[in-house]
Amino acid sequence: MPRQVVNLSEKLTKFSERWSPRVIAEMNDYQFKLAKIQGEFVWHDHPDTDETFFVVSGSMCIRFEDGEVRLGQGDLYVVPKGVRHQPYAEEECHILLIEPRGVVNTGDAGGELQAPNDVWV
Amino acid sequence: MPRQVVNLSEKLTKFSERWSPRVIAEMNDYQFKLAKIQGEFVWHDHPDTDETFFVVSGSMCIRFEDGEVRLGQGDLYVVPKGVRHQPYAEEECHILLIEPRGVVNTGDAGGELQAPNDVWV
Numbered sequence: 001m002p003r004q005v006v007n008l009s010e011k012l013t014k015f016s017e018r019w020s021p022r023v024i025a026e027m028n029d030y031q032f033k034l035a036k037i038q039g040e041f042v043w044h045d046h047p048d049t050d051e052t053f054f055v056v057s058g059s060m061c062i063r064f065e066d067g068e069v070r071l072g073q074g075d076l077y078v079v080p081k082g083v084r085h086q087p088y089a090e091e092e093c094h095i096l097l098i099e100p101r102g103v104v105n106t107g108d109a110g111g112e113l114q115a116p117n118d119v120w121v
Numbered sequence: 122m123p124r125q126v127v128n129l130s131e132k133l134t135k136f137s138e139r140w141s142p143r144v145i146a147e148m149n150d151y152q153f154k155l156a157k158i159q160g161e162f163v164w165h166d167h168p169d170t171d172e173t174f175f176v177v178s179g180s181m182c183i184r185f186e187d188g189e190v191r192l193g194q195g196d197l198y199v200v201p202k203g204v205r206h207q208p209y210a211e212e213e214c215h216i217l218l219i220e221p222r223g224v225v226n227t228g229d230a231g232g233e234l235q236a237p238n239d240v241w242v
Contacts, residue, residue, distance in 0.1 A: 005190050006197045027171040027199045027219065030151070050148040056195075069126050074177075076127045078148045098148065098219070 008034065008056050012094050014121050019113050021097055021105060022121035033097040034121065041087040044107030051079045051099045058093030062086070129155065129177050133215050135242050140234045142218055142226060143242035154218040155242065162208040165228030172200045172220045179214030183207070 006024045011034055015022055019041060021033035037060060053062065059072045062079065063086040071077055079085050106114040127145045132155055136143055140162060142154035158181060174183065180193045183200065184207040192198055200206050227235040 003199055003201065005192055007193075008195045008197065025173070025197055025199050027173045028202075028221075032173075032197065052146070052148045052153075071126055072128075074129045076129065076146055076153065078124055078146050080124065081149075100149075 006032075008096065011121050012036070012056065018092070019105070020115045020119070022119055024121060026101065029101050030098060031101050033099075035095050035097060036092055037087060037089045037095060038092040039089065042106050042109045042111050042113055043084055043086045044109035045082055045084045046079075046099070046103055046107050047082050049081050049100050049103060051081075051097065051103070053077050053079065053087075054096040054098070056094040056096055058089065058091060060087060060089040060093040060095065063088060127153075129217065132242050133157070133177065139213070140226070141236045141240070143240055145242060147222065150222050151219060152222050154220075156216050156218060157213055158208060158210045158216060159213040160210065163227050163230045163232050163234055164205055164207045165230035166203055166205045167200075167220070167224055167228050168203050170202050170221050170224060172202075172218065172224070174198045174200065174208075175217040175219070177215040177217055179210065179212060181208060181210040181214040181216065184209060 011024050018036050018038050021035040023031050023033050025032040054076045055071045055073050057073055062069050065084055132145050139157050139159050142156040144152050144154050146153040175197045176192045176194050178194055183190050186205055
């Protein structure tokens with residue numbers, strides 16, 4: 001009976017840094033990562049993979065070159081691979097990201113918001 | 122800006138059948154599926170893939186040959202590939218399953234609870 005039950009709310013109490021995803025579980029070669037976000041992230045894309053956003057609490061926006069989507073608590077959205085996007089949250093928002101292990105948060109945009117991978121909480 | 126925002130609670134109002142997963146989104150070759158469960162499922166395993174359970178509301182149990190885990194709202198658990206397990210819920214529980222497209226809910230156990238794949242809601 002390997003692996004542990006992970007409670008999202010409990011894990012969210014264990015870090016406060018924004019734009020700094022924390023791994024909470026792995027499924028095959030995919031990772032589940034919690035993140036706290038506020039303000040504007042960098043425009044970027046992930047050329048090789050889709051990326052799933054699930055809002056645990058709060059609300060956020062994902063801007064695209066041709067529009068935007070607004071996500072509230074309990075909303076799930078999959079950003080297709082190769083689509084440039086910019087996450088944005090007016091107030092702090094807590095999200096669950098699901099994507100393959102090794103995906104860099106800023107894609108190939110880099111910059112000061114690029115976070116290290118494989119940081120567990 | 123392809124694909125739509127999916128709200129889990131809203132999608133859960135659209136079906137009532139138990140043990141009958143409904144696809145709500147796809148990420149690469151993975152699917153997100155909502156299910157309503159109550160009672161005992163069949164013992165089975167998935168020899169080729171991990172399987173993620175996330176409890177949206179209610180509580181459930183996953184029995185293993187050497188123990189069990191109990192999951193409540195906001196809990197996430199990954200059943201490792203090849204591990205025999207039996208989901209169980211005393212009262213109706215609403216869950217989000219995440220696993221590769223094409224995984225059969227009963228593994229190779231079959232039986233009357235085997236559900237068709239790729240039924241979207």
